[in-house]
Amino acid sequence: MEYKLIDVVSNSSSETKKIGFNFAQLLNKNDYVAINGDLGSGKTVLLSGIVDYFITDAIVTSPTYSILNYYSNDKNTIYHIDAYRLSSYEDLLSCGVSDCDEGIFLIEWAENISDFFLKKNYYEIDLSYVSKNKRKIVIKKIKNEQ
Numbered sequence: 001m002e003y004k005l006i007d008v009v010s011n012s013s014s015e016t017k018k019i020g021f022n023f024a025q026l027l028n029k030n031d032y033v034a035i036n037g038d039l040g041s042g043k044t045v046l047l048s049g050i051v052d053y054f055i056t057d058a059i060v061t062s063p064t065y066s067i068l069n070y071y072s073n074d075k076n077t078i079y080h081i082d083a084y085r086l087s088s089y090e091d092l093l094s095c096g097v098s099d100c101d102e103g104i105f106l107i108e109w110a111e112n113i114s115d116f117f118l119k120k121n122y123y124e125i126d127l128s129y130v131s132k133n134k135r136k137i138v139i140k141k142i143k144n145e146q
């Protein structure tokens, strides 16, 4: 089952960040957020808004080379995975994801590891380029578990 939660056009990167911040209020520990969209569509910008809701002043950078990054304080841990260079669940496991403690998982290029999401409930965010400063953003909740 899919439930569409948000379908908007953002007019700036700060608006995209704010959309991420507001969406973050729905999230709980052990939730997964699959973030898809072309290069430069704003995945990291939106993700930085989500992180900002939980961890003020975190510096969010794209972990393209490290694949797995995390931000934490005494209440929350947010994992940031960039699956750009991955192609399966198995690849993800080899990055040490099964050693992660409880937290919220934000995954850029999630479509590259779609087998990871097959039996999960998760949120899916799709960003697409409209024009230089505009991005279409669709957020859905996907339920695969009974």
Ligand SMILES: Nc1ncnc2c1ncn2[C@@H]1O[C@H](COP(=O)(O)OP(=O)(O)OP(=O)(O)O)[C@@H](O)[C@H]1O
Binding pocket: 010, 011, 012, 013, 014, 015, 016, 037, 038, 039, 040, 041, 042, 043, 044, 045, 046, 062, 108, 132, 133, 134, 135
């Ligand atoms: N409405 C908008 N929302 C988000 N980003 C925007 C918007 N308008 C312009 N931008 C610009 O687009 C770029 C988005 O970069 P970002 O790193 O978030 O993309 P990405 O999808 O994470 O790319 P990658 O696939 O390389 O990880 C930034 O330079 C940002 O300033």
Ligand SMILES: [Mg+2]
Binding pocket: 043, 044, 062, 108
């Ligand atoms: Mg990015």
